[in-house]
Amino acid sequence: MIALDAMGGDKAPDVVVEGLAMARVRHPEARFVLFGDRARLEPLLAAHPALAGVATIHHTDLAVSADEKPGQALRRGKGTSMWLAIESVRDGTAQAAVSAGNTGALMAISKFLLRTSPGIDRPAIASFFPTMRGESVMLDLGANVDCNARNLVQFAVMGAAFARTCLGLLKPTVALLNIGTEEVKGNEAIKGAHALLKEADGPFEFIGYIEGNGIGAGEADVIVADGFAGNIALKTAEGTARQIASYLAGAFRRSLITKIAYLLARPALMSLRDRLDPQRYNGGVFLGLGGLVVKSHGGTNATGFAAAITLAVNLAAGDLVNRISADLEGLGDVPEVQASPT
Amino acid sequence: MIALDAMGGDKAPDVVVEGLAMARVRHPEARFVLFGDRARLEPLLAAHPALAGVATIHHTDLAVSADEKPGQALRRGKGTSMWLAIESVRDGTAQAAVSAGNTGALMAISKFLLRTSPGIDRPAIASFFPTMRGESVMLDLGANVDCNARNLVQFAVMGAAFARTCLGLLKPTVALLNIGTEEVKGNEAIKGAHALLKEADGPFEFIGYIEGNGIGAGEADVIVADGFAGNIALKTAEGTARQIASYLAGAFRRSLITKIAYLLARPALMSLRDRLDPQRYNGGVFLGLGGLVVKSHGGTNATGFAAAITLAVNLAAGDLVNRISADLEGLGDVPEVQASPT
Numbered sequence: 001m002i003a004l005d006a007m008g009g010d011k012a013p014d015v016v017v018e019g020l021a022m023a024r025v026r027h028p029e030a031r032f033v034l035f036g037d038r039a040r041l042e043p044l045l046a047a048h049p050a051l052a053g054v055a056t057i058h059h060t061d062l063a064v065s066a067d068e069k070p071g072q073a074l075r076r077g078k079g080t081s082m083w084l085a086i087e088s089v090r091d092g093t094a095q096a097a098v099s100a101g102n103t104g105a106l107m108a109i110s111k112f113l114l115r116t117s118p119g120i121d122r123p124a125i126a127s128f129f130p131t132m133r134g135e136s137v138m139l140d141l142g143a144n145v146d147c148n149a150r151n152l153v154q155f156a157v158m159g160a161a162f163a164r165t166c167l168g169l170l171k172p173t174v175a176l177l178n179i180g181t182e183e184v185k186g187n188e189a190i191k192g193a194h195a196l197l198k199e200a201d202g203p204f205e206f207i208g209y210i211e212g213n214g215i216g217a218g219e220a221d222v223i224v225a226d227g228f229a230g231n232i233a234l235k236t237a238e239g240t241a242r243q244i245a246s247y248l249a250g251a252f253r254r255s256l257i258t259k260i261a262y263l264l265a266r267p268a269l270m271s272l273r274d275r276l277d278p279q280r281y282n283g284g285v286f287l288g289l290g291g292l293v294v295k296s297h298g299g300t301n302a303t304g305f306a307a308a309i310t311l312a313v314n315l316a317a318g319d320l321v322n323r324i325s326a327d328l329e330g331l332g333d334v335p336e337v338q339a340s341p342t
Numbered sequence: 343m344i345a346l347d348a349m350g351g352d353k354a355p356d357v358v359v360e361g362l363a364m365a366r367v368r369h370p371e372a373r374f375v376l377f378g379d380r381a382r383l384e385p386l387l388a389a390h391p392a393l394a395g396v397a398t399i400h401h402t403d404l405a406v407s408a409d410e411k412p413g414q415a416l417r418r419g420k421g422t423s424m425w426l427a428i429e430s431v432r433d434g435t436a437q438a439a440v441s442a443g444n445t446g447a448l449m450a451i452s453k454f455l456l457r458t459s460p461g462i463d464r465p466a467i468a469s470f471f472p473t474m475r476g477e478s479v480m481l482d483l484g485a486n487v488d489c490n491a492r493n494l495v496q497f498a499v500m501g502a503a504f505a506r507t508c509l510g511l512l513k514p515t516v517a518l519l520n521i522g523t524e525e526v527k528g529n530e531a532i533k534g535a536h537a538l539l540k541e542a543d544g545p546f547e548f549i550g551y552i553e554g555n556g557i558g559a560g561e562a563d564v565i566v567a568d569g570f571a572g573n574i575a576l577k578t579a580e581g582t583a584r585q586i587a588s589y590l591a592g593a594f595r596r597s598l599i600t601k602i603a604y605l606l607a608r609p610a611l612m613s614l615r616d617r618l619d620p621q622r623y624n625g626g627v628f629l630g631l632g633g634l635v636v637k638s639h640g641g642t643n644a645t646g647f648a649a650a651i652t653l654a655v656n657l658a659a660g661d662l663v664n665r666i667s668a669d670l671e672g673l674g675d676v677p678e679v680q681a682s683p684t
Binding site: 131132142145146177179180186187211212213214215216217225227228229231232233234235236237238239240241242243244246247248251252254255257258260261262263264265268269271272275276 | 473474484487488519521522528529553554555556557558559567569570571573574575576577578579580581582583584585586588589590593594596597599600602603604605606607610611613614617618
């Protein structure tokens with residue numbers, strides 16, 4: 001069973017039900033429970049007869065709003081569609097929850113209800129994205145602005161488990177995002193994590209530092225960064241892709257000849273567009289909690305929400321939470337490191 | 343006069359002289375002095391008769407090597423082509439120096455010989471790059487891994503002066519790179535800089551925070567970040583551009599029809615390629631020193647080195663060093679801020 005926060009996101013609940021209808025085709029065996037306003041959800045579900053018997057509604061009038069602060073959401077969030085969805089994961093009714101709601105609130109409620117996994121100090125947000133060699137995983141994407149070496153090592157373990165589960169890699173390569181590839185570069189946290197990971201013997205291969213231009217080149221399967229650098233890198237890549245798409249559109253509009261060229265190349269360009277479509281890679285996974293939560297972009301469309309559902313289904317099937325715990329145990333104690341921010 | 347470190351960079355001195363020959367056409371009034379090995383430089387210069395009377399050679403046998411540590415370069419660098427080029431700026435013989443050598447050594451020697459400008463705690467590296475709206479400036483690109491609020495405010499002033507000089511903007515917009523646009527986001531240094539810049543009354547318009555995807559969109563003329571985030575953003579953008587170019591090349595190779603489309607669209611695509619060519623934007627400027635130093639990529643080609651020379655010529659003509667000092671004075675004292683790394 002996958003729990004869906006039907007009232008989270010800019011275009012909820014419509015996009016949630018549309019996305020579910022798309023995802024259902026890919027996962028005929030999966031079952032879903034929609035938390036939200038029954039009066040609004042019933043007519044939407046009725047429009048998709050294929051969802052009958054696959055999705056049930058759990059009614060609630062309450063929802064977390066987009067501008068709610070994490071602290072407010074914790075105090076007042078009980079009984080909201082977001083809260084109930086995560087609660088169903090805690091209770092074991094659902095194997096994963098998906099929400100397009102407020103990220104801060106979702107993380108706060110998830111930490112409160114699901115608790116941090118044993119051996120993990122702080123959860124992180126991970127996502128995968130296209131590279132020249134295939135797909136890679138990056139984390140943290142914004143949950144932790146400041147990180148110490150120990151946090152980064154734990155991110156490495158969690159990211160590697162994610163890559164094994166979702167990308168089917170047996171021993172993914174792991175790199176630390178840095179501003180140079182020499183060992184002397186970077187801040188104390190990164191240098192400390194480098195020293196620890198060099199000695200680590202986990203189900204991944206630590207390959208050292210990677211620079212920003214190595215991300216798109218696919219130099220590593222898993223890229224580890226603090227939430228500040230990771231978020232900047234991911235969003236800069238998105239922005240650059242949009243910038244180049246806009247240049248390209250302009251180039252093809254230049255003359256009658258370039259317009260003809262566009263028509264001829266259209267199928268190839270469309271498949272390229274699909275490959276880079278951010279909706280296809282929608283879904284940030286909260287790693288390091290006692291249950292699975294997938295965060296969809298708030299402004300996503302149905303294709304994007306369906307991608308987030310697929311991610312949740314795959315992670316639940318891959319038993320990611322237990323895999324992370326087992327990998328951490330195998331790694332032994334990660335020592336506390338001095339001289340790095342807490 | 344512009345001083346050139348003729349022995350710095352992977353393909354020195356050949357690329358230096360080739361680049362100079364290209365730049366000379368754009369700047370017929372400028373004069374150059376090449377620091378380096380006369381025996382190697384003379385035949386290269388002889389191949390470009392147009393350089394006679396425009397460029398002189400200042401011989402030295404010594405050069406800083408690519409793997410020299412900054413401290414070593416300071417102790418042993420005296421008399422090298424890099425050192426002499428910067429020394430000529432300090433002595434007022436040259437108005438700017440250009441080097442494709444070792445960045446760490448270049449910054450260390452520049453700080454030692456040129457000193458930090460009054461009112462500046464730390465120099466920064468700035469560069470400009472293409473956006474959907476035109477061109478923007480970003481700094482710091484790697485000189486300072488950790489920054490406090492005061493450093494970031496000074497970067498804002500220096501970056502704005504750079505944009506006024508090089509992009510011809512009267513009152514450039516300035517933004518802080520962050521992981522969200524709400525005032526509560528980010529680390530202490532960024533929040534502190536935000537509070538200070540909101541009150542600042544300089545020759546720029548502070549527009550608050552910008553996220554990674556706002557860089558390529560051209561949301562701000564000047565983007566201010568610490569050297570870690572700035573470097574990650576710049577290199578990630580470069581990497582994404584290369585990734586998409588590779589996808590595009592693949593898309594056009596798919597079939598005979600797409601190959602015909604490529605031929606038809608070729609002129610438009612070539613102008614797009616030129617627009618994004620990293621060589622065109624080669625040249626990081628060291629801001630905040632008592633003289634002008636431009637760092638070229640070590641692996642640049644002649645076009646790239648010519649771009650770095652053009653940057654140096656323009657900055658010297660725009661009297662950037664004095665402009666920064668005047669702007670800082672106009673801003674008044676930037677208070678020391680607590681609770682931020684030093």
